Amino acid sequence: QADLPLVINTWHFKNAARVAWSTLQKGGSLLDAVERGCAQCELEQCDGSVGFGGSPDEHGETTLDAMIMNGDTMEVGAVGDLRRVKNAVGVARAVMEYTEHTLLVGESATIFAQNMGFMSEDLSTNKSIAIFSKWLQQDCQPNYRKNVSPNPSQSCGPYKPKAKSWGPKHPKGNFDPSSHDTIGMVVIGKNGQVAAATSTNGATHKIPGRVGDSPVAGAGAYADSTAGGAAATGDGDIMMRFLPSFLAVDLMRNGTQPTTACEIAISRIKKYYPKFFGAVICANTTGGYGAACNKLPGFSQFHFMVVNPPTNQSQLHT
Numbered sequence: 001q002a003d004l005p006l007v008i009n010t011w012h013f014k015n016a017a018r019v020a021w022s023t024l025q026k027g028g029s030l031l032d033a034v035e036r037g038c039a040q041c042e043l044e045q046c047d048g049s050v051g052f053g054g055s056p057d058e059h060g061e062t063t064l065d066a067m068i069m070n071g072d073t074m075e076v077g078a079v080g081d082l083r084r085v086k087n088a089v090g091v092a093r094a095v096m097e098y099t100e101h102t103l104l105v106g107e108s109a110t111i112f113a114q115n116m117g118f119m120s121e122d123l124s125t126n127k128s129i130a131i132f133s134k135w136l137q138q139d140c141q142p143n144y145r146k147n148v149s150p151n152p153s154q155s156c157g158p159y160k161p162k163a164k165s166w167g168p169k170h171p172k173g174n175f176d177p178s179s180h181d182t183i184g185m186v187v188i189g190k191n192g193q194v195a196a197a198t199s200t201n202g203a204t205h206k207i208p209g210r211v212g213d214s215p216v217a218g219a220g221a222y223a224d225s226t227a228g229g230a231a232a233t234g235d236g237d238i239m240m241r242f243l244p245s246f247l248a249v250d251l252m253r254n255g256t257q258p259t260t261a262c263e264i265a266i267s268r269i270k271k272y273y274p275k276f277f278g279a280v281i282c283a284n285t286t287g288g289y290g291a292a293c294n295k296l297p298g299f300s301q302f303h304f305m306v307v308n309p310p311t312n313q314s315q316l317h318t
């Protein structure tokens with residue numbers, strides 16, 4: 001194929017795209033490419049939203065979600081709420097390659113990672129501690145709770161349910177798009193094979209234990225070498241209800257063009273959550289690619305990176 005191989009990833013994470021591309025050029029596998037591309041963002045703490053030191057939860061801890069998917073075999077490895085291990089996408093790959101499971105979570109995922117040789121270290125940084133302290137001191141809004149009253153003497157919780165009210169549901173989500181840039185990457189090989197991966201530190205001030213869309217197959221990403229690959233970014237609590245990555249891939253399977261497939265995946269969500277913040281990228285097995293987003297008013301455009309022949313250079317698209 002003239003336009004293959006192809007690397008596509010969410011946002012302006014240029015180094016991630018470059019690392020994935022050079023992994024392919026050096027003869028690495030598609031899985032190596034998506035893993036190393038996402039790991040690059042974990043190292044760089046891309047936009048503070050990937051890797052250690054970002055998105056502290058209600059207790060101030062950074063936890064990580066990641067997944068990897070092999071579109072040839074339909075194997076998936078993923079971790080959610082991973083604690084004290086920086087290389088979440090590496091642990092996700094270890095789940096795929098060394099277990100029969102798909103998703104490991106929380107402290108148990110950390111123990112698995114340690115047993116597999118991953119280093120255990122504090123994921124806090126001065127920046128994440130500052131974000132957390134500011135939240136405690138200033139507003140301490142329970143961003144991701146609804147129908148609760150804070151303890152009057154302690155506005156940061158514990159939170160108690162208010163008398164049950166069945167009011168309208170959470171119409172827009174409480175997601176703060178300014179701090180959100182998960183990496184989702186799809187790589188298509190020379191013969192149209194597909195791999196995908198994601199890595200994120202989730203949502204700032206989330207309730208401890210929260211796992212987003214990024215480690216969920218079909219939500220955060222999906223890869224199927226008979227159709228294509230897709231990855232999502234944005235308000236995972238909303239997006240994971242619609243499996244947008246699976247939908248985009250399945251539409252491409254039926255001949256839908258990539259951009260249209262992404263647009264349909266976004267509009268499915270928009271129907272119920274018109275103000276949700278999110279985007280989907282996707283690519284088919286012949287090297288066609290596209291993206292679509294739904295953005296909050298005032299938020300700058302969604303960017304994504306693409307590398308493919310003939311330029312072999314990462315290019316920023318909006």
Ligand code: SD4
Nearest residue numbers: 180181182202212234236
């Ligand atoms: C999450 N989807 O955990 C992730 C966050 C994200 O761009 O994508 N930010 O909800």
